[in-house]
Amino acid sequence: xxxxxxxxxxxxxxxxxxxxxxxxxxxxxxxxxxxxxxxxxxxxxxxxxxxxxxxxxxxxxxxxxxxxxxxxxxxxxxxxxxxxxxxxxxxxxxxxxxxxxxxxxxxxxxxxxxxxxxxxxxxxxxxxxxxxxxxxxxxxxxxxxxxxxxxxxxxxxxxxxxxxxxxxxxxxxxxxxxxxxxxxxxxxxxxxxxxxxxxxxxxxxxxxxxxxxxxxxxxxx
Amino acid sequence: xxxxxxxxxxxxxxxxxxxxxxxxxxxxxxxxxxxxxxxxxxxxxxxxxxxxxxxxxxxxxxxxxxxxxxxxxxxxxxxxxxxxxxxxxxxxxxxxxxxxxxxxxxxxxxxxxxxxxxxxxxxxxxxxxxxxxxxxxxxxxxxxxxxxxxxxxxxxxxxxxxxxxxxxxxxxxxxxxxxxxxxxxxxxxxxxxxxxxxxxxxxxxxxxxxxxxxxxxxxxxxxx
Numbered sequence: 001x002x003x004x005x006x007x008x009x010x011x012x013x014x015x016x017x018x019x020x021x022x023x024x025x026x027x028x029x030x031x032x033x034x035x036x037x038x039x040x041x042x043x044x045x046x047x048x049x050x051x052x053x054x055x056x057x058x059x060x061x062x063x064x065x066x067x068x069x070x071x072x073x074x075x076x077x078x079x080x081x082x083x084x085x086x087x088x089x090x091x092x093x094x095x096x097x098x099x100x101x102x103x104x105x106x107x108x109x110x111x112x113x114x115x116x117x118x119x120x121x122x123x124x125x126x127x128x129x130x131x132x133x134x135x136x137x138x139x140x141x142x143x144x145x146x147x148x149x150x151x152x153x154x155x156x157x158x159x160x161x162x163x164x165x166x167x168x169x170x171x172x173x174x175x176x177x178x179x180x181x182x183x184x185x186x187x188x189x190x191x192x193x194x195x196x197x198x199x200x201x202x203x204x205x206x207x208x209x210x211x212x213x214x215x216x217x218x219x220x221x
Numbered sequence: 222x223x224x225x226x227x228x229x230x231x232x233x234x235x236x237x238x239x240x241x242x243x244x245x246x247x248x249x250x251x252x253x254x255x256x257x258x259x260x261x262x263x264x265x266x267x268x269x270x271x272x273x274x275x276x277x278x279x280x281x282x283x284x285x286x287x288x289x290x291x292x293x294x295x296x297x298x299x300x301x302x303x304x305x306x307x308x309x310x311x312x313x314x315x316x317x318x319x320x321x322x323x324x325x326x327x328x329x330x331x332x333x334x335x336x337x338x339x340x341x342x343x344x345x346x347x348x349x350x351x352x353x354x355x356x357x358x359x360x361x362x363x364x365x366x367x368x369x370x371x372x373x374x375x376x377x378x379x380x381x382x383x384x385x386x387x388x389x390x391x392x393x394x395x396x397x398x399x400x401x402x403x404x405x406x407x408x409x410x411x412x413x414x415x416x417x418x419x420x421x422x423x424x425x426x427x428x429x430x431x432x433x434x435x436x437x438x439x440x441x442x443x444x445x
Binding site for chain 2: 046146147202
């Protein structure tokens with residue numbers, strides 16, 4: 001064996017120690033059809049994790065296959081993902097078997113509230129029917145400690161004309177930056193608005209933002 | 222060569238006629254900056270834009286350490302009022318001359334230990350690194366004393382990890398440089414919620430803090 005081969009074997013041995021990761025139906029679809037979407041989603045979760053900081057307990061409402069939940073857990077300390085999609089939760093559990101992360105199959109709106117340091121919910125609110133939106137926000141507020149923060153992400157209404165059919169099919173409640181910020185202010189004293197274009201999170205002109213991220217804190221009680 | 226102005230020139234004159242007379246002469250600091258390192262203007266204005274976006278619209282803004290007011294147009298654009306304080310007399314004179322507006326107020330004063338009201342946002346960029354560690358607590362007390370109940374604070378300062386690359390003039394003035402961790406810890410004594418951002422050149426991000434050239438911390442929900 002050439003010396004460089006044995007050295008590489010040492011490297012690959014260091015990578016053992018956990019199960020191989022599966023891409024489920026949802027993230028697998030991204031990689032097959034819209035692979036950059038995986039990059040963008042990862043970037044939004046990283047942004048959320050950085051806003052939350054270290055040593056925190058985080059709830060990820062609408063976690064799907066839990067890739068983002070795992071980012072939150074490994075960056076912030078611990079995280080729990082909840083989703084109604086049973087297959088997705090199964091994929092999440094098989095991939096991220098670690099004491100810092102857990103997953104729950106169920107409806108966030110029905111989950112008994114706990115005092116989390118942060119609630120993250122990306123790409124969920126645009127799927128919530130108008131008549132349930134108030135309940136959605138209240139659930140977020142009820143799941144936060146007094147100094148907990150909420151991070152909500154959603155595609156912008158303005159970017160919708162460029163969305164794929166499969167994406168558009170589920171979007172029943174799309175937001176402009178103005179409406180998202182205003183709505184969040186009814187539940188939080190402080191709201192900070194960010195835009196994202198591709199993986200870049202910024203504070204530029206909101207109507208040209210492809211994606212919106214709002215950070216809320218000091219919940220109103 | 223024809224003595225008649227070209228149609229393009231006439232067209233351009235219609236544009237320039239619409240501009241009014243907004244020309245101004247910058248003061249000593251910014252004239253120096255633009256001569257020595259003009260791209261720095263982009264970095265500084267980007268910090269101000271970020272602070273203005275965090276502050277939001279229709280807010281009263283206090284800037285501690287406004288110098289010649291290069292950030293005033295951006296900070297006051299969507300604000301209901303802007304107050305800038307600095308102990309540099311000639312810099313304040315430049316600010317008053319260049320950026321007059323009924324909603325803008327400039328005060329020549331050493332702000333340490335003073336209160337000018339209760340503001341919705343208190344912004345202080347490139348100031349804290351010039352305050353000796355023994356007076357740092359007075360700086361934070363001053364921030365708190367000027368902040369309304371639901372006010373937010375934006376503090377910007379160069380990262381201590383970038384000090385090796387600073388100009389000699391910068392290095393001389395930097396007597397209290399912060400790491401991201403120390404800035405966050407200091408802000409957390411005042412606020413329940415602190416959000417840390419990094420900046421490299423004009424790009425704001427949330428990447429690995431030790432490699433951020435500049436640090437920006439946003440604080441809100443003040444502790445009682």
